[in-house]
Amino acid sequence: MNEKGSLVVFVIKIGLFVIFVFWKTGFGYFRRMFPKASILKALGWGLGVTLLITVLLQQLGFIRIDPEEYLENILILGSWWILVSLVFYYGKKVRFRSKSLLHILYLALFFTVILLLDQWMAFPDNPVSIGLLILFWIGVAWFVAPAFFKKYQKLIFIVYALIWLLFVYMRYTESYFQEHRELVIFMLLLPIPFFLLLWIFEQWKKIKDLENQKNQAELAMLKNQINPHFLFNTLNNLYGLCVEKSDAAPEVVLRLSDMMRYTIYEGSERTVLLGKEVGYLENFLGLQKLRHRYAPEIDFQVTIQEDQMISPLMLIVPVENAFKHGVEKLTEQAFVRILVDSNQERLRFTVENNFDPNTQSHNPGIGLENLKRRLELAYPDSHFLQITKNKDVHQVILEILWS
Numbered sequence: 001m002n003e004k005g006s007l008v009v010f011v012i013k014i015g016l017f018v019i020f021v022f023w024k025t026g027f028g029y030f031r032r033m034f035p036k037a038s039i040l041k042a043l044g045w046g047l048g049v050t051l052l053i054t055v056l057l058q059q060l061g062f063i064r065i066d067p068e069e070y071l072e073n074i075l076i077l078g079s080w081w082i083l084v085s086l087v088f089y090y091g092k093k094v095r096f097r098s099k100s101l102l103h104i105l106y107l108a109l110f111f112t113v114i115l116l117l118d119q120w121m122a123f124p125d126n127p128v129s130i131g132l133l134i135l136f137w138i139g140v141a142w143f144v145a146p147a148f149f150k151k152y153q154k155l156i157f158i159v160y161a162l163i164w165l166l167f168v169y170m171r172y173t174e175s176y177f178q179e180h181r182e183l184v185i186f187m188l189l190l191p192i193p194f195f196l197l198l199w200i201f202e203q204w205k206k207i208k209d210l211e212n213q214k215n216q217a218e219l220a221m222l223k224n225q226i227n228p229h230f231l232f233n234t235l236n237n238l239y240g241l242c243v244e245k246s247d248a249a250p251e252v253v254l255r256l257s258d259m260m261r262y263t264i265y266e267g268s269e270r271t272v273l274l275g276k277e278v279g280y281l282e283n284f285l286g287l288q289k290l291r292h293r294y295a296p297e298i299d300f301q302v303t304i305q306e307d308q309m310i311s312p313l314m315l316i317v318p319v320e321n322a323f324k325h326g327v328e329k330l331t332e333q334a335f336v337r338i339l340v341d342s343n344q345e346r347l348r349f350t351v352e353n354n355f356d357p358n359t360q361s362h363n364p365g366i367g368l369e370n371l372k373r374r375l376e377l378a379y380p381d382s383h384f385l386q387i388t389k390n391k392d393v394h395q396v397i398l399e400i401l402w403s
Contacts, residue, residue: 046085050077076115079133082140083108103143111136127168130188134160141195148199159191210377213370237290252290255283263313271309274342278302281319281338288323296327297335305343308402311378315340315349317371318396322353326394329359349398357392375400 054077086104114136118129138156142149149156167187238256241249262280266272285298319338327334337352368387375383375398382401388394 042085042089043081045088046081046083049084050081054080079111079136083111086140086143107136107139107143110139125171127164127171130167131164134164134188145199148202151202152195152198156195163187163191206377210374213373213377248290252287255286259283259287267313269312272312273307274304274310274340274347275307277310277312277315278304278340280313281315281340284316284319285336285338288327296323296330297333299335299337301338302340303342304340308342308347310347310400311374314371314374315398317367318349318351318398321367321396322351322394326353326355329356330354344402346402347398347400349400351396353394354392355394 083104110132114129114132117132118126121128138149138160141156142153238249238252241252259280262276262283266276266280282300285300289295289298319336322336327336333354335354337350339348339350341348372385375385379400384397384399386395386397388397
């Protein structure tokens with residue numbers, strides 16, 4: 001088997017190893033690495049658009065593709081494919097990451113300059129062009145996985161700096177085009193599968209961290225919402241209603257039962273229907289109306305055009321804080337205004353309440369810190385959380401972009 005055939009076999013083996021890792025870790029984990037966008041759909045559209053534009057430009061005579069230079073063609077077309085796919089992948093998220101498309105444009109311009117420079121210099125396998133191409137792909141890695149790139153940037157730069165220096169040395173040997181050209185090209189691609197496997201491992205750890213955080217959050221919710229103090233007050237009020245033989249007593253029992261059932265059973269799921277989460281909020285608000293001697297003004301507005309799936313026990317955090325830090329510290333004129341507005345694109349959830357500025361703690365609540373962490377893990381780059389205080393009014397605005 002010649003050198004070219006051996007390299008092809010080696011690359012195939014690397015690909016099979018990656019597929020084996022996917023199979024052993026479960027494709028479900030791979031799907032959860034992209035929680036709110038379809039990477040396969042974006043890659044499909046990107047490939048289609050790239051091939052269509054390439055064929056049109058070739059037919060019009062703007063570009064010329066040498067079929068003998070298949071490796072160079074793969075590198076160039078692969079680069080454009082990734083760039084176009086990024087546009088489709090981040091298209092819906094631009095409202096949350098307003099600079100995303102601008103960064104993609106910078107990468108596209110940089111890649112165009114590389115191609116023009118390579119054509120102008122007319123030097124086969126120019127080390128300058130290869131070095132700039134390496135920087136381009138490092139820029140793509142930084143944009144797609146900034147946290148991973150920041151963690152391993154030294155390793156990435158060291159590996160590709162050594163590869164580039166080795167390439168420069170081999171490029172200027174007399175037997176380069178006859179013996180080493182194919183080897184050098186594959187050498188540039190060789191680190192990619194290993195960094196990909198490292199990234200997959202990091203994503204797997206991130207998902208496991210999400211599961212651990214979710215379990216801790218569920219336990220915290222169980223302690224905060226169905227805690228002895230809350231349960232004692234509710235049962236005390238229920239006892240009073242039973243003595244008075246009030247018709248409201250069965251409703252209180254039903255609400256409390258539904259809350260405990262939802263927290264224990266539905267809360268263990270990865271996602272639940274938004275309607276069920278709203279039902280949990282309704283039961284919580286119903287019991288809060290019963291608990292407080294001075295009935296607070298509660299305005300709860302819900303608009304759900306299409307029921308979507310959401311991580312459970314997430315919306316309750318700002319609502320519970322509104323009562324804990326607002327209503328319970330006020331003796332009169334307390335209010336809580338809640339808005340749930342969901343359409344096919346996104347969820348908008350707002351909670352607004354008044355509070356007594358003299359009784360406010362400057363330490364952030366563990367509930368909101370838990371919420372921030374869960375949002376970062378469950379909805380990366382597809383959520384917006386804003387917490388503001390204006391005089392004696394506290395407001396939380398949460399937006400989640402559906403897939």
